[in-house]
Amino acid sequence: MITAASYLEKLFSLEGKVVLFTGAAGGIGSALCKALAQAGASVALCDINLSSLQALQGEIVQADGGASVHLLDVTDKENISACVEEIVRMYGHIDVLVNCAGINKRIGLADYDEQTYDRIMDINLKGTFFVTQAVARQMKEQFLRTGKGGSIINIGSHNTGWVLGGCSVYAATKSGVYALTKSESVEWAKYGIRSNCISPGHIQTPLTTVTWEHPTRSKYLLEHIAMNRPGYPEDIVGVCILLASDASAYITGCEYRVDGGCISGGQPWEYDTDF
Numbered sequence: 001m002i003t004a005a006s007y008l009e010k011l012f013s014l015e016g017k018v019v020l021f022t023g024a025a026g027g028i029g030s031a032l033c034k035a036l037a038q039a040g041a042s043v044a045l046c047d048i049n050l051s052s053l054q055a056l057q058g059e060i061v062q063a064d065g066g067a068s069v070h071l072l073d074v075t076d077k078e079n080i081s082a083c084v085e086e087i088v089r090m091y092g093h094i095d096v097l098v099n100c101a102g103i104n105k106r107i108g109l110a111d112y113d114e115q116t117y118d119r120i121m122d123i124n125l126k127g128t129f130f131v132t133q134a135v136a137r138q139m140k141e142q143f144l145r146t147g148k149g150g151s152i153i154n155i156g157s158h159n160t161g162w163v164l165g166g167c168s169v170y171a172a173t174k175s176g177v178y179a180l181t182k183s184e185s186v187e188w189a190k191y192g193i194r195s196n197c198i199s200p201g202h203i204q205t206p207l208t209t210v211t212w213e214h215p216t217r218s219k220y221l222l223e224h225i226a227m228n229r230p231g232y233p234e235d236i237v238g239v240c241i242l243l244a245s246d247a248s249a250y251i252t253g254c255e256y257r258v259d260g261g262c263i264s265g266g267q268p269w270e271y272d273t274d275f
């Protein structure tokens with residue numbers, strides 16, 4: 001008899017899959033890496049923050065999951081090539097790429113200096129581009145050899161559709177990440193490579209502490225979230241497992257918003273009846 005648990009396990013299992021995960025040490029990254037490992041994947045944890053990566057690996061291994069640590073600066077092309085090679089040497093293949101490394105700096109449009117502009121672009125957009133290029137070459141080679149390509153999951157942002165003041169460069173990078181997602185889906189479907197974008201809303205992590213602890217900005221955000229609470233990294237787990245698994249075999253080029261009803265309109269205004 002097929003039980004619900006065994007049916008779901010077969011549908012969403014990541015058993016045997018290898019995930020290269022950038023920005024693994026961050027708030028969203030570490031929650032997603034733990035979940036992917038829990039679902040059966042071996043996760044290659046990549047970030048610039050070595051001590052946090054090692055702590056995360058310890059937690060995953062303690063929970064009987066598989067994870068390895070790889071120091072990766074996504075702005076360094078040589079580092080990217082060496083890291084991809086190291087992971088392929090270690091596991092033999094890469095089935096899923098999650099591009100999660102990202103930064104933000106909240107400054108008015110008129111006040112950005114070139115260095116800050118370049119740094120945000122280099123990590124969020126250029127870094128995502130070249131990590132993806134290196135991993136997709138590997139996935140293409142795997143497809144030609146075995147018939148199996150892979151799944152790319154780009155972490156975009158709410159800011160691709162609903163822009164906050166002071167986030168112009170960040171919003172431009174994340175809109176670019178979504179545009180890349182669509183190009184990847186179009187150009188690489190023939191190699192069995194799918195690409196999708198998860199655009200989180202306002203998630204409580206180190207990146208957004210400055211906003212959630214701010215007296216007026218946090219109030220503003222809550223008013224614009226229909227569910228009237230911040231998102232948590234764990235809220236993104238479900239869609240990430242879906243996109244990493246074969247359950248999403250016919251899904252590519254899509255953006256998934258995980259925003260508690262922000263883009264849909266946030267808190268309603270006063271109205272007369274409940275109907």
Ligand SMILES: NC(=O)c1ccc[n+]([C@@H]2O[C@H](COP(=O)([O-])OP(=O)(O)OC[C@H]3O[C@@H](n4cnc5c(N)ncnc54)[C@H](O)[C@@H]3O)[C@@H](O)[C@H]2O)c1
Pocket residue numbers: 022023024025026027028029046047048049072073074075099100101102103123127155156157158199200201202203204205206207208
């Ligand atoms: N927190 C949110 O509300 C939110 C909303 C929308 C999108 N996002 C996106 O989600 C992703 C993760 O965000 P988070 O909130 O977990 O932030 P975070 O600051 O907790 O994590 C970001 C991670 O990226 C790593 N990183 C930074 N520069 C790097 C580089 N050059 N090379 C490799 N790694 C680097 C950091 O070390 C850190 O571990 C980011 O892409 C962010 O833009 C976050």
